[in-house]
Amino acid sequence: MDIIDLRSDTITHPTPAMREAMAQAEVGDDVFGEDPTVNRLQDMAAAMLGKEAALFVASGTMGNLTSILAHCGRGDEVMLGDKAHTFLYEAGGISALGGIHSRQLPNQEDGTISLEDLRAGIRSADIHFPPTRLIALENTHNRCGGVALTPQYGEAVGNLAKEHGLLLHLDGARIFNAAVALGVSARTLAEPFDSVTFCLSKGLCAPVGSLICGSRAFIERARRIRKQLGGGMRQAGVLAAAGIVALETMVERLSEDHARARRLAQKLSAVPELILDKGTPQTNMIFCNLHPHVPLNAPQVAERLRERGVRVGAVGERRFRIVLHYWIDDHAVEKAAQAFKEVLQ
Ligand SMILES: *Cc1c(COP(=O)(O)O)cnc(C)c1O
Numbered sequence: 001m002d003i004i005d006l007r008s009d010t011i012t013h014p015t016p017a018m019r020e021a022m023a024q025a026e027v028g029d030d031v032f033g034e035d036p037t038v039n040r041l042q043d044m045a046a047a048m049l050g051k052e053a054a055l056f057v058a059s060g061t062m063g064n065l066t067s068i069l070a071h072c073g074r075g076d077e078v079m080l081g082d083k084a085h086t087f088l089y090e091a092g093g094i095s096a097l098g099g100i101h102s103r104q105l106p107n108q109e110d111g112t113i114s115l116e117d118l119r120a121g122i123r124s125a126d127i128h129f130p131p132t133r134l135i136a137l138e139n140t141h142n143r144c145g146g147v148a149l150t151p152q153y154g155e156a157v158g159n160l161a162k163e164h165g166l167l168l169h170l171d172g173a174r175i176f177n178a179a180v181a182l183g184v185s186a187r188t189l190a191e192p193f194d195s196v197t198f199c200l201s202k203g204l205c206a207p208v209g210s211l212i213c214g215s216r217a218f219i220e221r222a223r224r225i226r227k228q229l230g231g232g233m234r235q236a237g238v239l240a241a242a243g244i245v246a247l248e249t250m251v252e253r254l255s256e257d258h259a260r261a262r263r264l265a266q267k268l269s270a271v272p273e274l275i276l277d278k279g280t281p282q283t284n285m286i287f288c289n290l291h292p293h294v295p296l297n298a299p300q301v302a303e304r305l306r307e308r309g310v311r312v313g314a315v316g317e318r319r320f321r322i323v324l325h326y327w328i329d330d331h332a333v334e335k336a337a338q339a340f341k342e343v344l345q
Contacts, residue, residue, distance in 0.1 A: 004332045004339075007313045009174075009202040009257075009284060009325040017249065018206060018242035027237035030056070031227070037237030041244050045211040048247065049175075049196055050187035053219035055212045056240055058231050060085075060173045063197030063210040065093045066229065068134065070221040071167045071195065074099030076133035078169075079121045081107035083143035085171055086136060097229075101130045111141025111149050115156060122164050135161055138171040139189060140178045145277055146285030146323075148178035151188050158192025170196040173210075177203055177283040180254045194218065203254050203284060204246035205326050208239045250326070257284040257324040260333050264324065267337035273344035286322040287315075294318075294344065301343055310339040 005011050014022070028034035038056050045054040057063045064086045072078060078094065080087050082104040086094065094100040105117045123129040135157060139149040154170075161168045170193040172178070172186075179186040190196045195214040200206035212222055226232060233239075261281040268286065269276050273294045277287040290298060298314035305312055313321035322336075 003309055003311060004328065004336050005311045006322045006324070006328065006336060007311050008321075009323050012202070012205040012325050012327055014207045014242050015205055015245070015250075015326070018245045021241040021245050022238050025237045025241035027235035029234050030236045031232040031234060035235060035237040035240070037244070038240040041240040041247070042211065044244065044247050045198075046213055048186055049190040049198070049213040051190065051196070051213040052216045053214065055219050055222050055226060056233075056236060056243070057210050057212060057226055058208065058233070059201075060171070060197055060199045060210045061090045061093065062226070062229060062231050063199075063212045064090060064136075064169075064171050065097065066222050066225045066231070067169050067195045067197055067212050067214070068094045068100060068136065069098045069225045070218055071169060072098065072100045072133045075101065075130050077101045077103050077123065077130040078134040078136055079103045079105055079113070079118060079132065080136040081105060081111075081113050081138065081141075083107040083141070084136065084138050085142055085173065086138075088143065103132075107141065107144055109144060109147075111138065111144035111147040112153055113137070115160060118157065118160055122166070132164075132166060134167045134169055136169040136171060137193075138173070140174045140181075140283050142173070142285075145280055145287045146174070146177070146283040147279075148181045148282055149189075150182060151184055151191070154189060154192045161192075167194045168192060169194065172196045173199040174202060174283065176251045177254050177258070180252065181258055181283045200243040200246045203257060203325055204250040206239075206242040206246040209243055211243075253326070254284065257326070257328070260328060260330070261286055261324040263330075264322065264333045264337060267333070268322075268340060271337075271340055271344055274340065284324045286320075286324075288320050288322070290318040304343040305339050308339040308342065310336050312336075
């Protein structure tokens with residue numbers, strides 16, 4: 001039985017074109033800067049994000065960690081959202097490995113942090129306080145429902161950061177989903193940021209890897225930190241080759257995932273046992289809760305769906321995350337909706 005796996009876009013396998021490119025990739029020692037395929041991927045990423053340079057890293061987590069370590073010293077403070085991936089799901093790396101203090105400010109439902117909260121969060125030059133160094137945002141915002149942050153908001157935070165001499169990092173794991181959903185370029189979304197991380201291994205379907213983009217000087221510092229973290233890879237061109245195919249062929253098609261997400265959400269909204277979040281989906285993720293009258297909890301429903309060949313994320317006692325991606329076609333959308341109906345009705 002073919003499993004319809006809607007738990008995440010991280011489960012996406014490489015496409016046949018990616019496997020072919022991986023097999024053919026020209027490689028060299030990337031710690032020496034001599035892997036032509038890695039170099040090509042980095043140049044493409046920098047150009048797409050409108051930055052001077054880019055660095056290939058093993059994961060989004062390593063990308064955020066490396067970036068924040070490159071911006072902040074021990075005892076410096078980073079302001080980020082209380083639902084940020086970096087705060088919730090990166091094993092506390094910035095504090096464990098960098099001694100970087102995090103100031104968690106409330107994420108609004110739309111994934112933003114209010115400008116008032118950011119302004120009030122900036123520390124004065126008092127020796128009691130850790131110095132504020134960095135603001136980190138996330139786009140699309142995962143825990144806030146895969147919502148896309150607008151270029152206007154990014155610009156407003158960018159102005160605030162400049163005004164106060166702060167640096168600005170973007171966890172843009174799914175920045176291309178945001179760009180496609182908003183009808184703007186990733187370059188426009190990235191413009192106000194000193195550094196941007198994005199993932200190849202999610203909706204773009206590459207098997208491994210993320211990129212950090214920023215100024216040449218920043219990327220040089222990041223390169224040393226990546227080495228410190230054990231992330232200096234050698235013939236990484238076999239991985240980068242899939243990333244090149246991802247950037248060339250998988251970005252624009254993300255709109256298909258968004259359209260299927262809307263179609264599936266429409267079908268699920270007709271199931272009275274499910275309550276969809278207001279405004280879901282904005283990109284490729286649907287968030288919904290079980291109606292209070294349903295006797296089963298979310299893990300139990302997920303288990304019964306699984307018996308019918310459909311996997312979804314139970315992300316709380318009564319909450320689901322359903323993620324659309326390249327390997328989910330129209331037929332799979334039908335089958336997933338049907339499975340929910342069978343389990344709940
Ligand atoms: C997936 C994700 C990451 C981390 O990526 P990994 O490659 O899994 O380490 C970072 N930020 C966001 C918003 C993500 O969704």
